[in-house]
Amino acid sequence: MLIEQLINGITLGSIYAIVALGFTLVFGVLGIINMAHGEIFMFGAFIGVVVTATFKGPLWLAFLAAILVTAAMGYMLERFALRPLRSKQGVSHLAPLISTIGVSILLENLSHHLFGPGNHPFRASFAEISFQIGSITVYLVQIVIFIISVLLMYALSFWLGKTKAGKALRATAENLETASLLGVDVKRTITMTVIIASAMGGIAGILVGMAFNSVTPQMGLSIGLKGLAIIILGGMGNVKGAMAGGLILGLAETFVVVYGNSGYKDAIAFVAIIVILLIRPQGLFGQKISA
Amino acid sequence: MRKQLKKFAQFTALSSLLVLSACGGDQAAGDKEEQSGGGTVKADIGVISYISGPGAAYGEAITNGLKLAQEEINSKGEVEINLVIEDSAGKQDQALTAAQKLMNSENVTGIIGPTLSTEMNVVGPEADLNGVPIMGTSTTAEGIPQIGDYVFRNSLPEALAIPAAIDKAIEKYDAKKVAILYGNDDVFTKSGFDTMKKAAEEKGLEILTIETFQKGQSDYNAQLTKIKGLNPDLILASALYNEGAVIMDQARKMGIDVPFVGGNGFNSPEVINIAGDAANGLIVATPWYGEKEDEKVQDFVSKYEEEYSKKPDQFAAQAYDALYIMAEALKNAGEADRDALRDALAEVQGFNGILGEFSFDKEGDVVMDPTVLVIEDGAFKVFE
Numbered sequence: 081m082l083i084e085q086l087i088n089g090i091t092l093g094s095i096y097a098i099v100a101l102g103f104t105l106v107f108g109v110l111g112i113i114n115m116a117h118g119e120i121f122m123f124g125a126f127i128g129v130v131v132t133a134t135f136k137g138p139l140w141l142a143f144l145a146a147i148l149v150t151a152a153m154g155y156m157l158e159r160f161a162l163r164p165l166r167s168k169q170g171v172s173h174l175a176p177l178i179s180t181i182g183v184s185i186l187l188e189n190l191s192h193h194l195f196g197p198g199n200h201p202f203r204a205s206f207a208e209i210s211f212q213i214g215s216i217t218v219y220l221v222q223i224v225i226f227i228i229s230v231l232l233m234y235a236l237s238f239w240l241g242k243t244k245a246g247k248a249l250r251a252t253a254e255n256l257e258t259a260s261l262l263g264v265d266v267k268r269t270i271t272m273t274v275i276i277a278s279a280m281g282g283i284a285g286i287l288v289g290m291a292f293n294s295v296t297p298q299m300g301l302s303i304g305l306k307g308l309a310i311i312i313l314g315g316m317g318n319v320k321g322a323m324a325g326g327l328i329l330g331l332a333e334t335f336v337v338v339y340g341n342s343g344y345k346d347a348i349a350f351v352a353i354i355v356i357l358l359i360r361p362q363g364l365f366g367q368k369i370s371a
Numbered sequence: 372m373r374k375q376l377k378k379f380a381q382f383t384a385l386s387s388l389l390v391l392s393a394c395g396g397d398q399a400a401g402d403k404e405e406q407s408g409g410g411t412v413k414a415d416i417g418v419i420s421y422i423s424g425p426g427a428a429y430g431e432a433i434t435n436g437l438k439l440a441q442e443e444i445n446s447k448g449e450v451e452i453n454l455v456i457e458d459s460a461g462k463q464d465q466a467l468t469a470a471q472k473l474m475n476s477e478n479v480t481g482i483i484g485p486t487l488s489t490e491m492n493v494v495g496p497e498a499d500l501n502g503v504p505i506m507g508t509s510t511t512a513e514g515i516p517q518i519g520d521y522v523f524r525n526s527l528p529e530a531l532a533i534p535a536a537i538d539k540a541i542e543k544y545d546a547k548k549v550a551i552l553y554g555n556d557d558v559f560t561k562s563g564f565d566t567m568k569k570a571a572e573e574k575g576l577e578i579l580t581i582e583t584f585q586k587g588q589s590d591y592n593a594q595l596t597k598i599k600g601l602n603p604d605l606i607l608a609s610a611l612y613n614e615g616a617v618i619m620d621q622a623r624k625m626g627i628d629v630p631f632v633g634g635n636g637f638n639s640p641e642v643i644n645i646a647g648d649a650a651n652g653l654i655v656a657t658p659w660y661g662e663k664e665d666e667k668v669q670d671f672v673s674k675y676e677e678e679y680s681k682k683p684d685q686f687a688a689q690a691y692d693a694l695y696i697m698a699e700a701l702k703n704a705g706e707a708d709r710d711a712l713r714d715a716l717a718e719v720q721g722f723n724g725i726l727g728e729f730s731f732d733k734e735g736d737v738v739m740d741p742t743v744l745v746i747e748d749g750a751f752k753v754f755e
Contacts, residue, residue: 081596081597081599081600084596085593085596085597088590088592088593088596089593091592092590092592092593192423192427196428197424197425197426197427197428197431198425198427198428198613198641198645199613199616199617199641199645200645201620201644201645201646201647203647208624210624217625217626219624288589291590292589292590292591292592292617292621293617293620293621293624294589294617294620296425296587296589296613297425298424298425298587299587299589302587302588333593334592334593337582337593337594337597338593338596338597341583342582342583342584342593342594343555343583345583345593346585
């Protein structure tokens with residue numbers, strides 16, 4: 081029973097982590113909290129539902145379609161909601177935050193009209209595969225989710241740290257103008273970042289659909305807020321922090337249910353975050369900002 | 372600048388006067404028509420419904436049921452009802468704004484709605500204060516008709532439905548230990564939980580654990596794993612169907628195969644659509660059973676299916692009956708007057724609708740017998 085709960089917690093935590101990775105990437109480069117990320121995640125889940133349930137397509141196609149659609153949405157988000165604000169003089173630094181909130185409301189209502197209200201089941205035979213170890217039932221999906229989240233974290237770390245594109249991205253994050261003077265194609269780098277972050281949101285969406293068999297137009301908001309809390313916990317813009325923060329929140333939520341009262345699930349998880357932040361205000365993996 | 376302002380003020384005063392007098396004119400004309408119409412009572416009925424947002428499916432079913440009833444009632448010619456539909460989006464403040472808008476409109480004689488008990492708790496007192504009869508068609512929480520003299524409902528309260536379902540389940544499965552699971556952020560599911568807990572205690576059942584969840588949650592594995600470890604004979608779940616169906620799906624996947632007893636919000640064909648085979652073993656008590664061999668019921672089902680190409684659920688059926696009750700009361704009142712409608716509503720006894728025989732008690736609450744249903748092989752069947 082304890083081990084089953086541990087697996088539940090890690091699965092939930094891995095999903096949080098993938099969502100938080102997308103958040104942290106955009107924040108790290110652009111310094112923008114992308115409030116539309118949760119809704120892009122929700123769209124990824126819906127594309128999965130449409131491909132597998134409506135068109136009876138295979139799962140790999142669902143992944144491909146979700147990645148393509150969410151990547152395209154990421155491009156549109158950058159092109160129409162973020163870029164116009166960046167090039168203008170005297171725009172408040174809060175403006176991109178507000179415009180992403182606008183996009184999130186638009187997407188939520190759009191999905192409401194496209195897919196209809198209520199819960200949509202995700203029928204994939206892959207999600208049914210399980211095996212028994214003693215009295216414990218483990219679903220293959222749970223393992224896959226964990227592996228994908230770890231893989232994504234390492235791939236992102238490698239990409240940011242070791243490749244030329246990653247270096248360009250970090251330079252852009254450091255200082256937009258200097259990077260552009262040094263020959264970095266800033267526009268392209270930023271667009272790439274938002275697209276990659278959105279595609280990761282799409283992947284997370286499909287994984288949630290498979291693991292919990294529940295996809296609704298409202299699922300973006302709560303997971304978006306949790307993603308936000310996780311990147312603050314893990315350290316803004318830090319890839320490993322997002323992963324660790326996601327797992328901590330997922331496990332905390334699960335074990336509050338095991339040992340305590342499920343009514344306090346969210347409360348205790350967030351109290352834990354507040355305590356950690358009191359001890360380490362820069363987040364678990366964040367660097368101290370020297371004045 | 373000041374001159375302009377003055378002019379503007381004059382203009383608004385004048386135009387509002389004009390509008391007011393126009394309203395008055397309409398009213399007078401309306402009254403005349405009523406009298407000359409040879410017994411036809413014409414009335415506007417306001418509707419506050421959950422049309423957008425996560426529970427929009429409820430609002431859709433309710434307004435569909437109302438529109439179908441409206442068509443039939445108007446074609447009979449005794450009463451002519453005009454529906455004024457407002458959206459509450461499932462939010463208290465929006466429901467109140469919608470209600471105030473309807474109450475301020477002279478022509479609105481009565482109101483049907485709002486959808487959620489949470490909303491009725493704020494709208495009900497306001498309607499009672501303004502003397503507008505209001506009837507909930509889906510508000511099943513404790514204490515709704517007790518808000519005031521002008522507040523009615525035709526939805527079977529949880530306090531009647533849940534104990535009936537639990538009783539039958541205990542009888543059949545010889546249940547002794549139960550686990551309770553409920554949504555703690557909604558008046559409706561919370562009140563369902565209170566009823567369940569009370570009923571379970573009265574029947575001497577051992578409550579192993581009480582777990583909670585929140586609206587729109589997608590992962591229930593932690594709570595379910597805990598419940599699985601305790602091995603209950605029955606799971607009492609006070610949930611709306613959206614969350615409830617996912618809970619059943621995750622529970623069955625985990626290997627929990629005991630029956631679930633649900634409240635009113637759990638009772639929807641959508642549960643089967645969402646959870647598939649996992650929905651088997653859900654027991655609910657309901658005023659509405661679409662397979663009933665009754666001419667009225669079958670008529671309604673076929674008409675509804677023809678119009679909206681889906682099966683009517685309990686919410687559509689209750690809304691349909693509610694408008695008929697309103698029409699009946701309007702006919703008895705003989706005029707589109709708010710107080711007369713209230714008095715006529717209070718006197719409705721033995722009304723024979725698609726839900727069965729229906730009466731209001733002294734407080735405006737429901738008197739009727741529920742049917743207990745169970746999902747078997749992907750369909751609701753009478754639970755014996």
